[in-house]
Structure formats: structure tokens, C-alpha cells
Amino acid sequence: MKCDKCGQTPLIIHRKHSGQKLCKDCFVQTIQEKVLKDIRKYKLVEKGDKILLALSGGKDSVMVMEILKNLQDRQIAEITALTVNEGIGGYRDEGVRIARENAKKMGINHRVVSFEEYFGITLDEMMKNPQRGACTYCGVLRRWIINKVAREEGATKIATGHNLDDEVQSILMNYLEGNLDNLTRIGVKSESKYPKFTVKIKPLREIPEKEIVLYVMARELPVHLAGCPYAGDSFRAEVGQFLKEISLKRPTLMYSTLRGFDRMKPVLKKEFSRSSQMAACGECGEPSAGELCKACSFLEDLKNSR
Ligand code: SF4
Ligand SMILES: [Zn+2]
Numbered sequence: 001m002k003c004d005k006c007g008q009t010p011l012i013i014h015r016k017h018s019g020q021k022l023c024k025d026c027f028v029q030t031i032q033e034k035v036l037k038d039i040r041k042y043k044l045v046e047k048g049d050k051i052l053l054a055l056s057g058g059k060d061s062v063m064v065m066e067i068l069k070n071l072q073d074r075q076i077a078e079i080t081a082l083t084v085n086e087g088i089g090g091y092r093d094e095g096v097r098i099a100r101e102n103a104k105k106m107g108i109n110h111r112v113v114s115f116e117e118y119f120g121i122t123l124d125e126m127m128k129n130p131q132r133g134a135c136t137y138c139g140v141l142r143r144w145i146i147n148k149v150a151r152e153e154g155a156t157k158i159a160t161g162h163n164l165d166d167e168v169q170s171i172l173m174n175y176l177e178g179n180l181d182n183l184t185r186i187g188v189k190s191e192s193k194y195p196k197f198t199v200k201i202k203p204l205r206e207i208p209e210k211e212i213v214l215y216v217m218a219r220e221l222p223v224h225l226a227g228c229p230y231a232g233d234s235f236r237a238e239v240g241q242f243l244k245e246i247s248l249k250r251p252t253l254m255y256s257t258l259r260g261f262d263r264m265k266p267v268l269k270k271e272f273s274r275s276s277q278m279a280a281c282g283e284c285g286e287p288s289a290g291e292l293c294k295a296c297s298f299l300e301d302l303k304n305s306r
């Protein structure tokens with residue numbers, strides 16, 4: 001079998017959802033074009049943007065950095081990568097090292113910050129006496145730091161490596177849990193009238209996880225492959241496994257879920273969005289739906305339980 005674009009062999013991918021067969025070079029080219037096209041289509045990046053990229057060192061964020069570098073080289077946007085060290089023994093240090101290596105090689109400004117530095121406690125320490133799952137603490141506190149650093153750096157956008165699988169997992173999880181307000185906030189680009197929110201963008205939202213793995217291999221990008229020791233416990237992991245299994249026989253399913261959701265979102269937003277009720281957290285001043293933001297109330301609970 002030959003590549004549909006250039007007629008060469010060997011093939012690197014046969015896309016089940018579209019039937020397209022591609023060699024390595026054509027695959028890399030189609031992916032880069034698709035991501036840059038989505039960036040234009042959804043106006044994710046505008047000239048003069050200062051982008052803070054959440055760089056874990058994993059495949060998704062390293063791939064976003066490689067593609068955003070293209071925009072920095074063309075002087076469209078300026079990129080700073082941010083790696084958050086949550087303090088997960090035997091796991092995160094290697095991710096930080098790989099993140100550093102990639103940022104250095106690509107000439108991207110890089111900053112590393114930690115839970116310890118901002119909250120005085122690591123995730124491992126939190127998990128000695130937890131009242132919530134590790135991923136709940138991790139996600140909320142990481143987002144808090146990223147928002148804070150984005151303002152410190154004067155960033156106009158925050159870019160993350162969320163891929164198609166991640167996004168469909170989020171849609172399904174929030175749907176299953178009946179979190180309609182959370183559902184209204186899922187999207188390729190978050191917008192909020194609240195002044196302290198920095199717009200978040202997801203350039204890889206329409207790229208399946210499998211193709212990201214293939215892309216970083218084809219580009220020979222060093223990425224952190226180890227799994228987080230806390231990952232298996234999460235609801236997200238269960239939903240992800242379920243989606244993978246049902247997608248085996250139905251290769252277009254994740255795309256159709258995403259498209260359907262995007263069509264439904266304006267209606268959901270009109271009916272169920274509570275983002276207009278955001279105010280400043282009484283403790284830290286970050287955006288919050290209640291008196292205390294989630295990060296501060298988690299930290300408060302942890303302090304009281306020690
Ligand atoms: S799997 Fe959970 S605990 Fe581990 S890095 Fe991801 S969100 Fe954090
Ligand atoms: Zn080809």
C-alpha cells in the first residue's frame with residue numbers, strides 16, 4: 001500500500017475514521033497543517049500574543065510547544081513554557097528534566113514552579129491524609145498556579161496540550177456527573193468577562209491521542225512516557241478506558257461526540273452557565289464561585305486534618 005499523498009512507502013498510518021493512508025513525512029505535514037489551520041480557524045493565537053504554555057514534558061505539551069515554536073519563529077507570538085512540579089516522588093522529576101531539555105533545544109523561555117513553593121506542601125504529602133482523590137487536588141492546584149503565573153508573566157493566552165481523547169473524556173465525565181455548569185466551560189478556547197481569567201486555548205483538541213504518540217515518535221521528540229502513580233484511581237481513567245474500548249469498532253465516535261457537543265454548547269451555556277457569578281476568593285483573590293476558591297478550601301481542609 002502506498003501513501004495517498006506522495007505515493008511512497010512505507011506507511012506510518014492508516015486512518016480508520018477517514019480511510020487515509022500516509023507515509024511518515026506526509027503524516028507529520030498533515031498534522032502540522034491541521035493544528036495551524038485550527039489555530040487560525042478558531043482564532044486561538046493573534047499577532048502579538050504572549051502565550052504561557054503548560055508544559056508537563058509529556059507527549060501532548062511537547063508537541064504543542066513544537067508547533068507553537070513555529071509561530072514564535074514567525075514573530076507572531078511569544079512563548080513561555082511553565083512546568084509545575086506537584087511533588088510526586090519517582091515521577092515528576094523526570095518530567096521536569098525532559099521539559100527542560102525540550103524547551104532548551106527549541107529555544108523557548110521556560111519556568112519551573114512547584115506546589116511546595118506556592119502552597120508549602122507537595123502532592124505526596126497531601127496524599128498521606130487525603131479527603132479527595134490525588135487528581136482532584138492536582139488539577140485544581142495546578143490550574144491555580146498556572147492562572148497566577150500567567151498574570152505574573154503578562155500572558156494573553158494559556159495554551160494546554162488537551163487532545164481529542166481528553167476533551168471527549170471531559171464531556172462524558174461532566175455529563176455523567178450532571179455537572180452542567182462545568183460542561184458549559186469545555187471548548188477550544190475559553191472566554192470569560194471576569195478580568196482575572198486568562199483565555200485558555202487547546203490547539204490539539206481535534207487530534208486523537210494515538211496520532212500524538214505517532215507524531216512525537218516520527219519527529220523523534222524526547223517525551224516523558226511514564227504514567228503518574230496516581231493516574232489509575234481516577235474517574236477520568238475509567239471513562240478513558242471505556243471510550244477507548246467502544247471506539248475500537250466505531251472509529252468516528254470521538255469526533256462525533258465532540259462535534260455534537262460543540263453544537264449543543266450555545267444552548268447549554270444560555271441555560272446553565274454560572275460563570276457570570278464569579279467573584280474574587282476571600283483568601284487569595286483568585287476567581288471563585290464561592291467565598292473561597294477550590295484551591296483555598298482544599299488547603300484549608302488539609303490544614304485542619306493535620
Ligand atoms: S494523573 Fe492525576 S495526580 Fe497524576 S499528574 Fe495527572 S492529575 Fe496529577
Ligand atoms: Zn507521503
Ligand SMILES: [Zn+2]
Nearest residue numbers: 281284293296
Ligand atoms: Zn483562593
